Amino acid sequence: MLHKKSDIHELKPDQLMLTPTYASSELNKAAPKYKMPEGEMLPRTASEIVRDELMLDGNSRLNLATFVSTWMEPEARELMAETFDKNMIDKDEYPQTAELEMRCVHMLADMWNSPEAENTIGCSTIGSSEACMLAGLALKWKWRERMQAKGKSTDRPNIVMGANVQVCWHKFCRYWDVEPRCVPCEGDRFIIDAGEAVKLCDENTIGVVVIMGSTMDGRYEPVKEVNEGLEGLNAETGWEIPIHVDAASGGFAVPFLQPELEWDFRLKWVKSINTSGHKYGLVYPGVGWVVWRDVGELPEDLIFNVNYLGGQMPTFALSFSRPGAQICAQYYNFIRLGREGYRRIMESCRDTALHLSGEIAKMGPFELVSDGSDIPVFCWKLKKETNFSLFDLADKLRDRSWLVPAYTMPPNREDLVVQRIVVKHGFSRDMACLLLDDIRRHLKHFASQAGRTPKKTGSHFHH
Numbered sequence: 001m002l003h004k005k006s007d008i009h010e011l012k013p014d015q016l017m018l019t020p021t022y023a024s025s026e027l028n029k030a031a032p033k034y035k036m037p038e039g040e041m042l043p044r045t046a047s048e049i050v051r052d053e054l055m056l057d058g059n060s061r062l063n064l065a066t067f068v069s070t071w072m073e074p075e076a077r078e079l080m081a082e083t084f085d086k087n088m089i090d091k092d093e094y095p096q097t098a099e100l101e102m103r104c105v106h107m108l109a110d111m112w113n114s115p116e117a118e119n120t121i122g123c124s125t126i127g128s129s130e131a132c133m134l135a136g137l138a139l140k141w142k143w144r145e146r147m148q149a150k151g152k153s154t155d156r157p158n159i160v161m162g163a164n165v166q167v168c169w170h171k172f173c174r175y176w177d178v179e180p181r182c183v184p185c186e187g188d189r190f191i192i193d194a195g196e197a198v199k200l201c202d203e204n205t206i207g208v209v210v211i212m213g214s215t216m217d218g219r220y221e222p223v224k225e226v227n228e229g230l231e232g233l234n235a236e237t238g239w240e241i242p243i244h245v246d247a248a249s250g251g252f253a254v255p256f257l258q259p260e261l262e263w264d265f266r267l268k269w270v271k272s273i274n275t276s277g278h279k280y281g282l283v284y285p286g287v288g289w290v291v292w293r294d295v296g297e298l299p300e301d302l303i304f305n306v307n308y309l310g311g312q313m314p315t316f317a318l319s320f321s322r323p324g325a326q327i328c329a330q331y332y333n334f335i336r337l338g339r340e341g342y343r344r345i346m347e348s349c350r351d352t353a354l355h356l357s358g359e360i361a362k363m364g365p366f367e368l369v370s371d372g373s374d375i376p377v378f379c380w381k382l383k384k385e386t387n388f389s390l391f392d393l394a395d396k397l398r399d400r401s402w403l404v405p406a407y408t409m410p411p412n413r414e415d416l417v418v419q420r421i422v423v424k425h426g427f428s429r430d431m432a433c434l435l436l437d438d439i440r441r442h443l444k445h446f447a448s449q450a451g452r453t454p455k456k457t458g459s460h461f462h463h
């Protein structure tokens with residue numbers, strides 16, 4: 001039976017079901033964009049439209065720019081799909097999800113060598129950004145308590161950090177009115193310097209942020225040296241300036257790759273640590289974690305008690321409702337992988353990163369800025385100016401959907417352009433070989449284009 005498009009609404013439901021998907025009237029016109037349509041459409045049709053549009057997003061597995069998980073085991077995906085309906089804030093309705101959250105906090109405290117893993121306090125968040133806000137607020141509150149006890153002004157708090165901090169720390173400063181004091185990059189140093197950081201501290205310093213796994217080049221910052229510097233300064237002045245470690249990317253890497261490295265609660269002045277469960281915690285977005293050294297580090301008046309979900313619920317968070325599935329998946333990863341599994345995954349990511357960086361270093365035009373031996377993240381620069389820039393190479397790599405970003409370094413080294421690869425679980429050695437072949441192919445192309453002008457800036461997202 002043949003139908004004209006206009007007949008379609010007169011079709012009986014069972015006939016409508018027969019319509020070939022892409023011959024349906026809805027799929028033969030543009031999708032509604034900025035105004036909600038008046039009528040309904042079939043679920044199949046609507047989901048096809050959305051799915052098809054999203055093909056233009058590309059394949060997340062080829063996104064080597066992001067730190068965030070793009071692969072999980074089928075069992076984990078299933079588990080997440082079964083727990084999509086859980087709102088983690090409803091701790092009274094979903095007490096077992098709340099229990100899993102607490103178990104994760106304790107496992108993290110233990111993994112980070114908390115002297116009081118039993119008596120620890122912490123929570124899940126939507127990601128490290130929220131975790132950093134909470135940790136920063138706790139620093140600010142504790143500082144205020146110390147200053148008030150001494151009868152001193154609490155008008156001008158500041159926080160000391162490297163110029164390479166992730167944008168969430170600049171947000172923290174602006175949103176909560178704290179003066180940022182940044183240690184600038186210097187020459188080939190793109191991370192904080194312990195001596196310079198301590199020099200920037202004064203009695204209004206709420207804390208020093210040290211990063212395990214700099215976003216810019218994957219390097220670890222010298223937490224132990226900062227701890228020693230503060231030990232001296234605090235002993236001399238009585239200021240008690242603490243450290244917060246932003247281990248968004250490194251929190252799950254260091255304990256397995258460099259277990260001997262002292263960066264965590266083994267160090268006296270490290271009072272809180274955050275990590276992104278959705279980075280090397282190996283969960284899909286979004287889940288983050290923040291853990292305090294002991295209960296006393298989290299000021300009580302930051303905690304709210306609500307009773308309108310039933311029961312008395314203490315909460316310390318910026319958001320209220322949040323998906324519980326990620327927490328279930330985090331706990332799944334913990335018990336599925338154990339320390340051994342995490343160690344093997346981190347080592348395999350690092351081996352792939354070292355292999356890739358070694359091959360890239362051999363290609364000729366590039367020099368490594370880092371090689372992926374801290375977290376499995378590394379970046380490189382051009383040895384000298386030539387007829388292509390790293391922005392050009394990034395553009396070329398997009399031809400086959402690889403996302404390998406080029407960007408400028410932080411203040412004082414904004415002249416330096418680097419290109420970075422984040423090796424994640426799910427990026428196999430075979431894919432690494434394919435990527436290397438593509439880079440070599442593009443280099444050949446550039447070499448054949450004598451006189452071409454290199455592009456000076458990156459492409460921006462345009463709507």
Ligand SMILES: *Cc1c(COP(=O)(O)O)cnc(C)c1O
Nearest residue numbers: 127128129166215246248249276
């Ligand atoms: C990714 C990252 C953040 C932000 O984490 P989200 O989980 O994306 O909110 C903060 N700090 C560092 C060092 C990071 O790498």
